[in-house]
Amino acid sequence: MSVLIQGDQLRATLLGTRVEKSTGTLAASTISLFNVLGGACLITQIYGEVTTTITVANSYKLQANPTVGTTRDLVTATDIGTTDTPAGSLLGFDGIAASSIQQGPGAVPLLMRPIAVNTGTIEHVSAGSDGVILWVITYVPLTNGASITAA
Numbered sequence: 001m002s003v004l005i006q007g008d009q010l011r012a013t014l015l016g017t018r019v020e021k022s023t024g025t026l027a028a029s030t031i032s033l034f035n036v037l038g039g040a041c042l043i044t045q046i047y048g049e050v051t052t053t054i055t056v057a058n059s060y061k062l063q064a065n066p067t068v069g070t071t072r073d074l075v076t077a078t079d080i081g082t083t084d085t086p087a088g089s090l091l092g093f094d095g096i097a098a099s100s101i102q103q104g105p106g107a108v109p110l111l112m113r114p115i116a117v118n119t120g121t122i123e124h125v126s127a128g129s130d131g132v133i134l135w136v137i138t139y140v141p142l143t144n145g146a147s148i149t150a151a
Helices: 007-015
Strands: 017-022 029-037 041-052 059-066 090-092 102-104 115-117 120-126 132-141 147-150
Touching: 007 017, 007 132, 017 029, 017 147, 029 059, 029 132, 041 147, 059 115, 120 132, 132 147
Parallel strands: none
Antiparallel strands: 017 132, 029 120, 029 147, 041 090, 041 115, 041 132, 059 120, 090 102
16 A cells, blocks of 8 residues: 655645745835744745736845844845746746846746745835736744744
């Protein structure tokens, strides 16, 4: 008799808990995507899927904004709209803050190494005014009881 492990069980074992959040229609603003609660967490992966085409010039980045301390970029601001980013495109980055967001219809790089974040929020900073992105994050709590939730 064989026992099969389901995809969500395998993902949880390898990458941790999965949480997703849609940006809603992008606007020129800073908006919280995820809440980091109860202590430090290790982001094992984070990527976005464009669900509505982005057609307007848009300098876009993600940043960690801790409850105590200084906001830090997770990826450098990248124009994701001057050349249209069509629905279905994936957005990813390698985890080095100075790197740009990569986009592609079929494949993008993901984190080369996990990112530790402390209690606070993970935000997006957008300069554009159209398009929608669904961000997906996987994480492992570093502090007992810590978690990441959609904001």
